[in-house]
Amino acid sequence: MLKIYNTLTREKELFVPLETGKVKMYVCGPTVYNYIHIGNARSTVAFDTVRRYLEYRGYQVNFVSNFTDVDDKIINAAKALNLTAPEVAERFIQAYYEDTIALGVEKATANPRVMDNIPAIIEFVAVLIEKEYAYESAGDVYYRTRKFKKYGQLSGISIDELEIGASNRMEANENEKKEDPLDFALWKAAKPDEISWNSPWGAGRPGWHIECSVMATKYLGDTIDIHAGGQDLSFPHHENEIAQSEAKTGHTFARYWMHNGFVTMDNEKMSKSLGNFVLVHDIIKQVDPQILRFFMATTQYRRPISYNDATIDEARNNLTKLTMAFDNVSYRLADAVAQKPADQHELEKLAEFKQRFIAEMDDDFNAANGITVVYELAKAMNVYSEQKEVSKTVLEAMLTQFQELMQIFGITFGKEELLDQKIEELLEERTAARNNKDFQRSDEIRDLLKAEGIILDDTPQGTRWRRG
Template sequence: MPIRMHDTLRRKKVDFSTIEAGKVSMYVCGVTVYDRCHLGHARCYLSFDLIHRWLEQSGFDVHYVQNFTDIDDKIIHRANELDGDWKKLVDENIETYYEDMDALNILRADDYPRCTDYVDDMIRITADLIEKGNAYVADDGVYFSIESAPEKYGMLTGQILENVRSGAGGRVDDTGKSKRDHKDFALWKAAKPGEPTWDSPWGAGRPGWHIECTAMSMDYFGAQFDIHGGGHDLRFPHHEAEIFQGECHTGCSPVVHHWLHNGFVNLDGEKMSKSLGNFWTINEILKKVDAMVLRFALINAHYRSPIDMNDALLNDAERNYNRVLECYVTSLKGCLAENNVPLPVADFASTNPLSKSLALLEKMGEGFAKAMDDDFNSREAVAKVLGAVREIMKMHNSDMDAVDSNAFSHYAIDWLEETAGAVLGVLPTREMALAEPEEDPRKLEIADEVDALLLARTQARSDKDWAKADEIRDALHQMGVVVTDTAEGPTWDLA
């Protein structure tokens, strides 16, 4: 079954086909490194991580390129607010970018080009566009002329040339004064005092934002490539500008065969933005929430739909994630020996519960693949994993004989590692899963006191002195300790 994906340009799901059989060229717009990454970046690169993983899992050899925009107005402004050293600012933020993404178990792209390494290419492409009559030199830079290719306007977003708001009023940037038309966009910005500059045939200056991605993607992939991704907000004008540049420069139409855009993150129903003060950096949120729980929460939604991030969503994710984890650990502990016993044939109609269960899990596995094939529907895929977890736990809790239990545990581990592990990326390593959790120092401090109280409570319970037992439990609550009674006796943890 072919993979289907939603192409922004064609505005529908299409069967995925590659330029070269078995290989995928994928370019995703990276971050402008003027600050730490926030939740929105996490969502974007997580979306494409899932796409990356599923394409690999489906047998494609994926060449994944993601850039860093390391020169731009915001970087210059931010550096000037600090010590003026934009290179230092850029390096620091690239460093923390990797830290944040690694924490979220996002697989590295194959290449992370920086746009300042591509200024020569951008100059070459700009010169070619001028020669072809698609761009013109003005007082303060070089601009792409929309009028030279009006048929390409609004391809991604359906903007109609006449309707785009006229006037460039309100631009923070004071370049753009000598544009012939307000819709034209800068390919090269003439030098301004105090800014980093590069030499060019049009004098000193620096490249425009849009031309970067064209230069870098073409360097890796040539005139055409399979997938171009990015945040929903980049469709206009950034990606439309790329279509103008790339297609006019190469003469290829299309340059990009599949346009993929991920949805945004809202916070408590409001758009996440700095002006509203509801910006969460990944770094901040990971102080409160386990990275795998955050990952689980973010993939538990289709990549194109907006996510409303709130505590309920995170609590939900935590509960479900722990369920998956528990199932994995139980299965790992269930493997007592090498598996050399064949499992029974999977059969829904069988009276053997193991055989029936295997049939169910097989079907869940197929459902998982079907969900991912259908425009990378990770939410549906997560649902299949949770369904399988329920089934696996049911079997673990049933009275299988030791041989079956061992064989089933091996099967369950394979199932989970292929889906929740390799594709969804939410399983820890086997070693980490089996490792005893490190004791919280706060817990050790009060352990003796708590144990003494629990002992008294156990005594009270066996005396059926419920009032006293509950009194002790309340006292423990006051200390921030939660008691849970199990068949093996009471256990406790910090709230």
């Protein structure tokens, strides 16, 4: 039975969706003013893996992740690039899709944008004003933080302990307009030469926090099953989302809150403010995107991960071993018999691997333990593929189950590329040399093929090749 660690209660809870067999899931998306860095990608990959596992377990997942396409950072980037804010947003939304597709991320059910939801945002803010949870001040609209009695429940921070200016999205002069320094902006009055929309309070644009409240409730309903995002969003962003949403609707906003751990470099949290971030757009030019995906997807989502050459090399080596296990089984299909007397026993062992995998992943999506079971399955596949006689029934069952489990981590296996004529000729010549016991020539050809990026594996069933 699936259990999820709920940040709100600080406990693992049995997952019971609002509607049987269906999951409403909202994940905070990027502010699109630049390419995503690996910290952004970690959150995207972590919750894509969660989604994939939920789908594997039979749930229909309505997965919504927004784009913040109106923001101070976008406006500043537009000035620097001599573009409009919508042009900057569109450029980096397309870049986001390119990078995340390379990482094997499934497209969301919906990717709503702030600019497309301005009327809904204005209507939402108007309701909060009507309910006296918000007020207008010199063209801005602020939320009365102290009026929401449960404020601080998610982050565990008492409202009396809050520091002024906790949100990095606040303007320095905002406090002069507020009833209380802890109040936060729902609507910001327009500045000269900045993008804006007309509203009952004058021209302006939304505050950061209101965007997700509006888009989550608009696309998924007043109460959703899972709300997720980076650990750094717990306060103030998610805290403010709860306050806004529940004040408007009178209902629980999200039943399960999930937060992924940070990515670190040299034991420091990766962030743009520290200048120690790396862009996915750049990484995937040097590192196979599937290796990067594997690196991030196989760590339990709440744990921090350390990005460096050593951890990437480890991921590369582990993925190579898994790929070889897949190739070994695929290779033996050519000479497999239809069935063997021991088939049922082998199929029962496969079923045991599956149940062990589910047991690990049902424990708050423990990907690290889940992939350990897959390593053991790969080992069993290697042992079986080395038998003198193998069953097609078992091999196909192994491949199907192996692929199903690996797809949860976003890893797919393709067919081998056709060798070009030169390499085919070298392989044929090497086979002849080995048959003639001309091992010197055989070794020479191995080296030549290695130079072409072809790695040879001599097995009892013949020589296999793979691209290194």
